[in-house]
Amino acid sequence: MVDNGDVPNGDKAALLTLYDSYENQAGHISEQEHNSIPKPTAAKIHDAYAKTTNKMDNTKKVLTYGKYYYIREELMNGVRLCPLCGIAQDLTLDHYMPQSKYPALSMFRQNLVPVCSACNRSKNAQPYTDFIHPYYFIPPTLKKIFLNATIKIHKNSLCVFLDIDETAFTDYTVVERLRSHLKGINSEFRLQNAIISFLQECFVGKYNNEKEIINALPSIMDTYQLYGINHWRLAVLRGIYDVYRRGEIDKFIQVLQYITEESRDQAI
Numbered sequence: 001m002v003d004n005g006d007v008p009n010g011d012k013a014a015l016l017t018l019y020d021s022y023e024n025q026a027g028h029i030s031e032q033e034h035n036s037i038p039k040p041t042a043a044k045i046h047d048a049y050a051k052t053t054n055k056m057d058n059t060k061k062v063l064t065y066g067k068y069y070y071i072r073e074e075l076m077n078g079v080r081l082c083p084l085c086g087i088a089q090d091l092t093l094d095h096y097m098p099q100s101k102y103p104a105l106s107m108f109r110q111n112l113v114p115v116c117s118a119c120n121r122s123k124n125a126q127p128y129t130d131f132i133h134p135y136y137f138i139p140p141t142l143k144k145i146f147l148n149a150t151i152k153i154h155k156n157s158l159c160v161f162l163d164i165d166e167t168a169f170t171d172y173t174v175v176e177r178l179r180s181h182l183k184g185i186n187s188e189f190r191l192q193n194a195i196i197s198f199l200q201e202c203f204v205g206k207y208n209n210e211k212e213i214i215n216a217l218p219s220i221m222d223t224y225q226l227y228g229i230n231h232w233r234l235a236v237l238r239g240i241y242d243v244y245r246r247g248e249i250d251k252f253i254q255v256l257q258y259i260t261e262e263s264r265d266q267a268i
């Protein structure tokens with residue numbers, strides 16, 4: 001959808017062409033294409049973005065409604081988890097192609113993605129091409145698994161490595177982008193930490209031995225099916241079967257228990 005409220009009539013056609021091009025290139029335009037919009041118009045569009053927020057005047061205790069607040073509201077409606085990391089719920093609105101460099105795209109809904117504040121920060125610190133565009137990324141097929149997790153067990157710690165199965169893709173640039181995406185959402189180890197919390201939530205204090213865990217795994221996986229087979233939660237649960245094949249389930253549960261007790265002690 002398009003909101004041309006602040007755009008001079010003479011530039012509307014060029015803006016629509018730019019939007020079409022963005023859609024045709026699945027979330028991308030060239031700088032040259034962006035330059036087809038006169039700078040003052042691009043600046044106007046950029047300024048209009050501030051009107052997508054409501055502002056509270058604390059001294060007068062009055063809330064000023066942004067003229068375009070409805071855009072933010074509509075885009076965030078029904079989004080429960082950040083589509084980039086699948087970890088957090090504190091949604092902000094991110095410009096997939098940055099508004100600083102592409103001001104003419106500041107109000108284009110296809111370029112506005114609700115993401116969590118941590119992902120927003122990571123994205124701002126890196127080229128946008130390091131991340132997938134949630135509106136345009138198409139998995140090879142809905143049933144093909146391409147995200148795998150390997151759980152390594154050390155003496156007192158667990159390390160989980162996520163990787164992309166290259167054979168699932170014909171276009172290697174997609175593989176590279178998914179790999180840099182995984183790296184980007186793990187800044188300050190937040191994905192690793194989320195994985196450990198998830199494992200604790202699933203297993204600690206619930207199962208006592210290998211047999212109980214292996215018997216329970218299919219139903220635990222069922223609980224998370226809705227996330228999609230290539231969500232990291234499902235990949236990590238599949239990784240448990242590999243731990244089982246290596247004969248390390250008991251060790252896995254001992255270490256997980258140890259980490260849980262240690263973090264509890266630290267909290268006290």
Ligand SMILES: [Zn+2]
Pocket residue numbers: 082083084085086087088115116117118119120
């Ligand atoms: Zn996120």
